[in-house]
Amino acid sequence: MSKKELFDYIRGNMFVSCQGTCAKGNPFYTPERLLLMAKAAYRGGCIGFRANTPEIISLIKRVYPDVPMIGIWKQYTFGNDVYITPSMREVDRIAEIGCEIIALDGTHRKNADGEYAWEIIPKVKAKYPNIAIMADIGTIEDAKYSYEAGADIIATTMSGYTENTADKTDTCDFQLIKDIRSMYPDIFIIAEGRIWTREDAQAAMDCGADSIVVGSAVTDPQCITQRFVKHLNAHK
């Protein structure tokens, strides 16, 4: 599938992120259980998956070789905040599994090797011309750097999770989607992060997203429960 065919296929549809990342100790965070999540999501009609680590991506790909996969490999380095597919090392490993899309941190921060995403993106593009590069960004400045570096997809994933975006609401960053769309009318935008309801999904599309990724609201019972409990406690 060419990138254009891929984009036509996924436009207007939903990916499910099978990670179960709410907190350490999440009982769903085993490869077998995340595969079950992927199976349920696929039966529900999602167009593709987002998954973390070569092990889990491979497991899902073995069952669904033709279903688009947004592959990531999170690496946490002490003293550095860039963790979503932070360098070419992780890209190389997940590229060989056959991901259609690879997402990497697209924020304007240096990784543990001292490299910015805008330096990594062109190298990934040259090495893997058939894989779509998804830049997980947090601000419109990040979007600009990633776009100019050649990212194929801009995603709102990191909004609310970086120092300069920490003060965000409980829902998806709709304003950021609008800002990206008005600055780049033709870029493929994926809305990701804190999409909890069908209304959120629709709002993301109305703001200019091409496609969405939903994680916790589908695949993280611990996180979903926490939200209910927090709400009830706050309104006692």
Ligand SMILES: CC(=O)N[C@H](C=O)[C@@H](O)[C@H](O)[C@H](O)COP(=O)(O)O
């Ligand atoms: C910030 C960060 O590390 N986000 C991660 C990206 O892979 C995941 O933890 C999220 O679950 C994913 O983005 C989907 O978002 P939500 O679970 O809110 O639907």
